């Protein structure tokens with residue numbers, strides 16, 4: 001949560017900071033602020049609300065600044081307000097700090113700072129950092145920051161600016177992301193790479209516990225013991241367009257529509273030359289290693305967890321290996337039964353989700369090998385896992401995850417095939433047939449997207465409803481869970497998903513005249529049962545919106561509205577059937593005038609527990 005930027009160089013620092021904050025706004029957006037040196041003196045402006053409010057305040061004056069730090073906040077300690085917004089200052093007003101993460105021992109630190117005469121103005125944990133730097137400063141900002149970091153427990157990505165050393169920014173990170181961008185005679189810091197792309201493509205990733213000092217002379221990186229490290233930059237060749245809205249009203253719609261490309265890129269380059277088998281170059285999991293695992297644990301949060309639920313069906317069906325799926329926030333505290341024959345598969349779009357990262361560490365600590373599926377190169381999850389498979393979805397900016405989910409599903413099918421081949425649970429012809437189906441999925445998604453006007457009409461019609469239920473069986477149930485999450489998080493309509501067979505065990509009591517029920521009916525072998533469940537809802541005068549695969553007369557007859565997805569084998573439908581649900585959520589939220597890309601109370605990257 002929270003986004004950090006910093007700039008040092010010949011440009012107008014305030015403009016660069018505001019631009020960077022806008023690109024990071026998805027990480028938190030309840031307040032924002034900047035600190036910069038204006039003709040040598042430290043200025044701090046911060047404001048509750050969106051970055052536009054801060055920008056308006058800044059625009060009322062002409063500044064002359066070449067160095068500054070900025071922050072967009074998602075409140076953890078202290079409610080959203082001007083005073084709790086970052087940057088935070090020490091008592092002298094000479095040190096400004098922006099911080100993403102949580103200082104766990106801030107209570108005790110604050111109490112002892114207060115005893116020593118420090119005066120606090122905010123309710124945040126971050127403010128202790130500013131006061132600690134003030135105390136530790138003896139003419140060397142970098143040394144002061146390092147000494148402060150030895151006193152704090154918790155997670156941080158931070159940047160410090162001081163009037164005492166006007167040509168310098170000191171930054172550090174531990175368990176929260178921070179990247180350094182290196183331009184010609186200029187330097188940038190940001191919480192993620194897309195925020196840097198308009199300025200530079202040369203990036204240096206800071207490691208956990210490392211401190212960076214940037215100045216007009218260059219940058220240097222030190223470890224916690226003060227030892228200088230050699231850090232090379234690497235070139236990022238992401239398309240900048242991909243990180244911008246490109247004519248779409250919202251990032252979410254753009255990202256939904258990017259799914260065909262994202263799927264093609266995720267599959268491309270991972271096929272054998274004859275196109276019949278999956279092959280992950282550089283993946284250290286050789287067939288004999290794959291064969292040695294007796295169990296798989298899939299661990300993730302939110303949408304990535306829902307992808308994991310599909311992964312369970314896929315892996316168990318293809319490779320006949322037992323799979324457990326766990327929420328990362330539960331896994332880490334429930335003492336799961338793990339051994340060296342358990343592969344822990346973590347899924348995380350951002351690669352920075354605190355609970356997922358903690359689960360990964362727990363699994364490694366217990367001697368398990370960890371395979372990560374993530375979208376962000378160089379993210380903490382990618383760096384700490386034993387093996388990594390990237391989803392090549394490109395930057396996902398909208399808070400609601402869409403293209404990351406479908407590419408995660410695709411990777412899970414590919415992993416299923418790898419395991420199945422190693423465990424000899426699949427015939428080569430059957431594997432080749434599945435690969436062939438995966439290859440045509442991008443075109444099929446395009447077909448669904450072309451029909452999106454129909455979904456918009458449906459969404460407009462039901463956008464005023466209070467509750468929506470999603471039902472399905474088998475793989476459809478896993479997708480129903482994702483459909484309900486999408487709808488509730490961006491439209492604020494109460495939505496719940498149920499295994500269709502469970503309705504009669506309680507939920508049916510909630511169905512009354514006019515309540516929309518989205519019924520996923522794509523699983524051929526469960527169709528009859530699903531039609532019976534649809535009829536149970538119809539008998540209670542619920543409105544049925546069915547999603548089915550190709551022509552299904554029995555589903556059509558039982559439904560009020562029908563969304564048809566292209567005919568594909570039941571086994572691969574999740575990658576298609578979720579798309580109308582994403583669109584339904586999007587258009588319902590649009591009809592209700594919601595802030596789709598930045599839903600209330602949420603943030604894109606959840607780097608706190």
Ligand code: F6R
Nearest residue numbers: 302303304348349350353400401
């Ligand atoms: C929902 C959504 C979240 C994330 C979850 C995990 O649309 O985006 O539920 O899926 O916060 O995030 P990652 O995948 O970055 O670990």
